[in-house]
Amino acid sequence: MRKERPNSFVIAEAGKCIGCKACELACFAVHNRDNGVAAAVGTVTMPVIPRLYVIRTDSFTMPVQCRHCENAPCAGVCPVQAIVQEEGAITIDEDRCIGCKACAMACPFGAISLYKAYSSGQEHKQPHLREQLNGRLERKTRVIAYKCDLCHDIASDGNTASGEIAGAGAVNNSGSLTEGGGGPVPACASVCPEQALTLVSPSFGASRSRKAAGLRL
Amino acid sequence: MTPNIDPIIHIDEELCTGCRRCAEVCPVDAIIGEASTPQSIDAHRCVVCGQCVQTCAAYAAENDPSLTSRAEKLRQRGQLSSVREPLFAAYSTGHAIELKEALADPKRYKVVQCAPVIRVSLAEEFGLPFGTLTPGKMAAALRLLNFDRVYDTNFGADVTIMEEGSELISRVMSGERLPMFTSCCPAWVKHAETAAPHVLDHLSSCKSPMQMVGSLVKTYSAELDGIAPADILSVAVMPCTCKKFEAGREEMNVDGLREVDMVITTRELAQLIKDKGIDFINLPDETFDSPLGKYSGAGTIFGATGGVMEAAIRTGYELVTHEPIPNLQLDFIRGDEGIRTATVQIGDLELKVAMVAGLKYVSTILEQVAKGTCPYHFIEVMACPEGCVSGGGQPKLLLETQRKSAYQARKSSIYRHDSNQKVRKSHENPAIIKLYKDFLGEPLGHASHHLLHTKFFSRSVKGEMK
Secondary structure, eight states, X not given: OOOOXXXXXXXXXXXXXXXXXXXXXXXXXXXXXXXXXXXXXGGOOSOXXXXXXXXXXXXXXXXXXXXXXXXXXXXXXXXXXXXXXXXXXXXXXXXXXXXXXXXXXXXXXXXXXXXXXXXXXXXXXXXXXXXXXXXXXXXXXXXXXXXXXXXXXXXXXXXXXXXXXXXXXSOOTTXXXXXXXXXXXXXXXXXOTTOOEEEEOHHHHHHHHHHHHHXXX | OOOOOOOOEEEOTTTOOOOOHHHHHOTTOOEEOOTTXXXXXXXXXXXXXXXXXXXXXXXXXXXXTTSOOHHHHHHHTTOOTTOOSOOBSEEEOOOHHHHHHHHTOTTSEEEEEEOTTTTTTGGGGGTOOTTOOOHHHHHXXXXXXXXXXXXXXHHHHHHHHHXXXXXXXXXXXXXXXXSEEOOOOHHHHHHHHXXXXXXXXXXXXXXXXXXXHHHHIIIIIHHHHTOOGGGEEEEEEESOSHHHHHHTOTTOEETTEESOSEEXXXXXXXXXXXXXXXOGGGOOOOOOOSSTTOOOHHHHGGGSTTHHHHHHHHHHHHHHHSSOOSOSOOGGGOOOSEEEEEEEEETTEEEEEEEEESXXXXXXXXXXXXXXXXXXXXXXXXXXXXXXXXXXXXXOBSOGGGHHHHHHXXXXXXXXXXXXXXXXXXXXXXXXXXXXXXIIOSTTSHHHHHHHBOOOOOOXXXXXXX
């Protein structure tokens, strides 16, 4: 059955963010179990690839990430239909992605980045394209688009490192997000030492902002 | 012999975002700087515990053109060029490059010792669950790294109990210099010397288990193996960044030779194992070498907060009463961060003890000692939150939310290792009995004083300390 509720998203409060990057690190950790990333930093054999980005200006710092737009422009421009709406989140099918960058250009938030693809902790090489590296022709590494998926498919992972995330609340057992405020939250929000990140459930958020607006009158 | 002048703990200005989470965990307020600007470390005040290293999440982003190259950063940090993990702003000086070179030198006799908690955390660096116990694989890996002898700091922990337990009993009997503080945690010792020189007389004169093993490696075991002490390279694998500082202290030498030539952390050992391409997870178990590799359960539990106290009571009880202790497992002494106190009935003596886990909690006790109102006989102080299981050189976690369960699992693993040992009291360890019979004579005797005890010096600088 179609879901009536708008997509949830994670948003940061700039006033609370201290710029520690714990959210970026947590995001990377929970999304790379297949790349051998366990609990210890020492298990990491690839660059940290986050799906949210702590930005800094002269006056504030805060993480920016996907808003899971209802009419997602990234999905609209993807020539290979790799970007889909799935269980309350806009997600990228990384196997399908051709690295064309159209989504990154279409996104009004800069929430999509292109990085090398990894499998089992090693760069994922392409079968056909080659490039000059260190004076010889070598198979080119795949490059794909990465963005926040609201920790969409993390619940089923049973290794030691994921236990806490599920416990701290990423997603429920069915793999779908529950309401914000008390329910499970994505990894970035669960590790933030300043509680600067919140999972916003829009119906909840709208009524809260209407109330706040009313009080200001 | 040069004193160690490297401050060991550093904050990389290029990477620090000024979030000051390191300042929050620093127990001695040694991290200085405004929020949102790179922080620096007051080396005088810093106790080198490495908690900032454990907490820092500000990493070097891939391909950031404004940063010094990764290869250069690794070189500056003393880390092997094969290290692939992300680099963070807060880090400790590495010694793996130096050790790798030394291990390839056929002229040196390479001896290593490992702290009690390396075996409960090393496997995490290879993706195994928290607290996986791997003493056998660790011994095998160290041999593959080219060490000639694989010894154990746990043995030194047993020696420490013999010396420190005897010292405690003698002080309690004479009523002198009480309370007595443990002296195995180098970060606590540095803090006492820097911020509370008035308690230095109250510290046990024992060297730490690491230094005791180092001292015995260049005397007792050198003699047994027929090796010239000067040809020995004495290496320690520690959960602690401050052990690097301790090994470099001027007084830590035996007859002019350094007791411990080099200290690497748990993380650095894992990096060396990976660098050599050793398949750690599938290594068949091997045992430690004798005699400095034989240990009791009491030596094992040194790595958890309350462990030194529990080990000391197991032996102290029997030294005083000449009767077996009714219950070996002193659960009332075990616990978490903070101060815990207990009263233990030993014959006619009501021994009052306190365990401090986390250096920030020690100040009230230091004030009591200054006022002469401190009610305890014996106080264990561990600078890190839950003792060595949470040391600054231990595997660093990607997720702050897992810290508690990691420490919990490492601790249970230590206690499980103890309860599975046949010998659980230091004074019943046959290798310890033999050491005293053949070499040391008796605890606190002449040889012990020469090799196993030390003095502490005030590092207080007038006008600098508030």
